[in-house]
Amino acid sequence: AQSVTQLDSQVPVFEEAPVELRCNYSSSVSVYLFWYVQYPNQGLQLLLKYLSGSTLVKGINGFEAEFNKSQTSFHLRKPSVHISDTAEYFCAVSGDTGGFKTIFGAGTRLFVKA
């Protein structure tokens, strides 16, 4: 069975500081990994995805994530955050079994302070 653990429920950070949102997964099969962002009163939007190939994945809004198979991690990073990055971030995993059903983590609320 697949599972996703987001290690921090909330991450406060000052504007222009770097940030890392941590995500660990477990899966017995090949995995496909995603980060989504949710702004208030909106649905989730895809930030980036890892399907195969390069382990460093770049997404929208200056975010990137690194797939680490040995650590079973897919941490999200941004070198300098803006106030507008304040949102909830979800890590998700999908795989070849279960009909590619996607499992979402519990979410990490990023709060960027001025």
Next chain:
Amino acid sequence: DARVTQTPRHKVTEMGQEVTMRCQPILGHNTVFWYRQTMMQGLELLAYFRNRAPLDDSGMPKDRFSAEMPDATLATLKIQPSEPRDSAVYFCASGLVGAQPQHFGDGTRLSIL
């Protein structure tokens, strides 16, 4: 930009009433998901369709919830009778089968009084 459309965006009703939420997936997408989001439980998968056939509805309370896809352009989620504990934001998402991301609608915010 193609979008998943959900209606209504907000619904307030009294307990015991029937609630129907609708979703128009992105044209060409062959998978549809229904999720429920609450502060306490986070994002929960209720049902999952592929090519209009239900693949997994194990997350859905069967006694009061039902999900259908009468055609490829419409998915519905019904609650009958509704209860206050059903108050949540319900999201529909669509995608292509395989290792592809899902596209979410903006949700239906449901309040059962």
